[in-house]
Amino acid sequence: MTLDALNLMPILPEIILLVLACSILLIDVFMRAGSRDVTYWLTQVSLVVIFVAVLSGMSMDQRLSFEGSVINDGLSDVMKLAMILMTSMAFALSRSYLKDRDIHKGEYYILGLFGLLGMMIMVSAYSLLLIYLGLELMSLAMYAMVAIHRDDIRSSEAAMKYFVLGALASGLLLYGMSLLYGITGSLDIAVIRQAVLGGEIPKIALLLAMLFMLTGLVFKLGAAPFHMWLPDVYDGAPTAVTLYISAAPKIAALAILMRLFGDGLIGILADWQMLMIVFAVASLFIGNVVAIAQTSFKRMLAYSTVSHVGFILLGVLAGTADGFSAALFYVLSYGLMSLGGFGIITYLASRGIEADQLDDLKGLNDRSPWMAFILLILMFSMAGIPFTLGFWAKLAVLQAVVEIDLVWLAIYAVVMSVIGAFYYLRVLKMAYFDKPLITGMPVRSLDMRWVLNGTGIAILILGLFPAGLVALCAQVF
Amino acid sequence: MSFIKLLFLVFASSAVLSAFMMVTTRNTVYAALYLVLTFFSTALTWLLLEAEFLSIVLILVYVGAVMVLFLFVVMMLDVNTAATREGFVRFLPLGAGVAIIMMLEMSLVLGPKLFGLDVYPAPVPKAADYSNTEAIGSVLYTVYVYPFEIAAVILLVAMVAAIMLTLRRRPETKYQDAAAQAKVRREDRVRMVKMESETRVADIAKQGDGA
Numbered sequence A: 001m002t003l004d005a006l007n008l009m010p011i012l013p014e015i016i017l018l019v020l021a022c023s024i025l026l027i028d029v030f031m032r033a034g035s036r037d038v039t040y041w042l043t044q045v046s047l048v049v050i051f052v053a054v055l056s057g058m059s060m061d062q063r064l065s066f067e068g069s070v071i072n073d074g075l076s077d078v079m080k081l082a083m084i085l086m087t088s089m090a091f092a093l094s095r096s097y098l099k100d101r102d103i104h105k106g107e108y109y110i111l112g113l114f115g116l117l118g119m120m121i122m123v124s125a126y127s128l129l130l131i132y133l134g135l136e137l138m139s140l141a142m143y144a145m146v147a148i149h150r151d152d153i154r155s156s157e158a159a160m161k162y163f164v165l166g167a168l169a170s171g172l173l174l175y176g177m178s179l180l181y182g183i184t185g186s187l188d189i190a191v192i193r194q195a196v197l198g199g200e201i202p203k204i205a206l207l208l209a210m211l212f213m214l215t216g217l218v219f220k221l222g223a224a225p226f227h228m229w230l231p232d233v234y235d236g237a238p239t240a241v242t243l244y245i246s247a248a249p250k251i252a253a254l255a256i257l258m259r260l261f262g263d264g265l266i267g268i269l270a271d272w273q274m275l276m277i278v279f280a281v282a283s284l285f286i287g288n289v290v291a292i293a294q295t296s297f298k299r300m301l302a303y304s305t306v307s308h309v310g311f312i313l314l315g316v317l318a319g320t321a322d323g324f325s326a327a328l329f330y331v332l333s334y335g336l337m338s339l340g341g342f343g344i345i346t347y348l349a350s351r352g353i354e355a356d357q358l359d360d361l362k363g364l365n366d367r368s369p370w371m372a373f374i375l376l377i378l379m380f381s382m383a384g385i386p387f388t389l390g391f392w393a394k395l396a397v398l399q400a401v402v403e404i405d406l407v408w409l410a411i412y413a414v415v416m417s418v419i420g421a422f423y424y425l426r427v428l429k430m431a432y433f434d435k436p437l438i439t440g441m442p443v444r445s446l447d448m449r450w451v452l453n454g455t456g457i458a459i460l461i462l463g464l465f466p467a468g469l470v471a472l473c474a475q476v477f
Numbered sequence B: 001m002s003f004i005k006l007l008f009l010v011f012a013s014s015a016v017l018s019a020f021m022m023v024t025t026r027n028t029v030y031a032a033l034y035l036v037l038t039f040f041s042t043a044l045t046w047l048l049l050e051a052e053f054l055s056i057v058l059i060l061v062y063v064g065a066v067m068v069l070f071l072f073v074v075m076m077l078d079v080n081t082a083a084t085r086e087g088f089v090r091f092l093p094l095g096a097g098v099a100i101i102m103m104l105e106m107s108l109v110l111g112p113k114l115f116g117l118d119v120y121p122a123p124v125p126k127a128a129d130y131s132n133t134e135a136i137g138s139v140l141y142t143v144y145v146y147p148f149e150i151a152a153v154i155l156l157v158a159m160v161a162a163i164m165l166t167l168r169r170r171p172e173t174k175y176q177d178a179a180a181q182a183k184v185r186r187e188d189r190v191r192m193v194k195m196e197s198e199t200r201v202a203d204i205a206k207q208g209d210g211a
Helices: A009-029 A036-056 A074-100 A106-124 A128-146 A153-184 A189-198 A203-221 A229-236 A239-246 A248-264 A266-292 A297-317 A321-348 A369-383 A389-403 A407-433 A446-464 A467-475 B003-024 B028-048 B052-076 B088-109 B132-140 B145-166 B178-183 B201-210
Strands: A063-065 A070-072
Touching: A009 A036, A009 A063, A009 A070, A009 A106, A009 B145, A036 A074, A036 A106, A070 A074, A070 A106, A074 A106, A074 A239, A074 A248, A074 A321, A074 A446, A074 A467, A106 A128, A106 A239, A106 A248, A106 B145, A128 A153, A128 A239, A128 A248, A128 B145, A153 A189, A153 A203, A153 A229, A189 A248, A189 A266, A203 A248, A203 A266, A203 A297, A203 B088, A229 A239, A229 A297, A239 A248, A239 A297, A239 A321, A248 A266, A248 A297, A248 A321, A266 A297, A266 A407, A297 A321, A297 A389, A297 A407, A321 A369, A321 A389, A321 A446, A321 A467, A369 A389, A369 A407, A369 A446, A389 A407, A389 A446, B003 B028, B028 B052, B052 B132
Parallel strands: none
Antiparallel strands: A063 A070
């Protein structure tokens, strides 16, 4: 291949994003410290630009490029659009929070954009090399973002934990990848898929490679029993950063899980299915039961993330098209709910008040009935109360699990969700029936109000009319 | 046993031994030097694999640049080795257990039964005039241009992150601004004040008498 033959069109959105991110980096350096709002608006404009770029090239057909190492299909396009949207929402929800804490730095947006670039590379990656590089790009940006509040000891501790454990997970993943490369002789997932299906390669070596890769990826996703870092990082990081790392990166991680296991290693489905069942069962238990004991709203949401990851794994482990589309639907709705949940914290947190404890939500209805209503939608949706978005997501995943005759697993998941409903409803009890400890509402900028209200309304509407999103998720597989 | 195999055993065992010493030694400077030896031994085994370019790059970049920098850092920081060893005995059984299980698993799989020469035959050695560097160069900027560029972006992000985390503006520190010093004008430093001239007390008294 010569450079003339190089077709750059398939990675055009990534190229545009890189150019825009570098330009914003330069502009930000030459600007006065007080004018970070310019960086913010430039970032939002560039997100709109790449959103349009992805949308204009969108197609449900599978297109391979770069010698088969880059894949563009319906899945990658839908995921990219969702990630861009969620990143933009996360930025909008976090600006005031950062300003109040004097950490409104341009680097937050710039690292966020580079992290998004890593995620976009991940969802389009069809070779082990690109998967790993995309993952590292995303993780590196996120480690630095967690440490953005340098003078806060908890933020630094969270960053250190995240970095060390993330590096360990990368090492495990990379070791598995190198073994897989050794036994199949290729980095391309299409070739690996053929080799695994062919059954010529030694099974036990393949299993060891699979074990290492799955452990590494599950570590990054935050499923139990590799979830220990997740509550500490989510709780210790500034809420603005938690917002960012809780939504879009989960989509990208799901993409690699689907490409690597649902596509490349589909030949040994029965083996990785069993492991994923263990991870899913443990995540559902720990996520739902430990969350009950939390007094911090932020930490409770972190444990609820662990249980949502369990549900996402349930969809993937089905190994069917229905299961994958259910997992995609779940991760998209989880992303929205997570943005809303952490968004409420950044909305209520004014200067000096962190608003991340459950007590801070007491009497929210007296302070602002509308905000309490949004909290109600979010908590109902997360708990999976019928006719909310979270309910349809859970239902789709459970259907996929029942289809592969794992009825006991579906029943277990339902029981765990019912246990989980307790702590979501307790939040609402505090918001509606307790006396407020804080009075008054912070004044927030228009874009932040719009995004938070929009998230709540979107979850409400998608819960009442989920057919469109369900159809889209089914169409990409 | 062929000469190459003997060389391999020497280099490989020195790599493993120095890696072990690096982890267990008490002195951090020695640890860094043992790491240099590990890199060096690894580079030599790569040389046996006919990967000359990578082998030299490993020595140039890791030993020459990264480790030297690392040594500086180690010498400048006052690392409390006692504190880092805290809890070593408490976590030793767990850590050793995990390590032994992983080692057993790996030795079960990675033995000659599955990865022997009959399964994966040794590649045919290239001719003496074969250029390893050229081979890498011809794919690095064509087939692997996309991963190459992503690696560059990763380095950029690392740079941005490092600057963000360490750049600290201290308003309380005093420093000289040569440009401002040179640009200074007389008006900035000297303020002309018009004052009435002093009068003696005796004169005031005289004026008082006159009135």
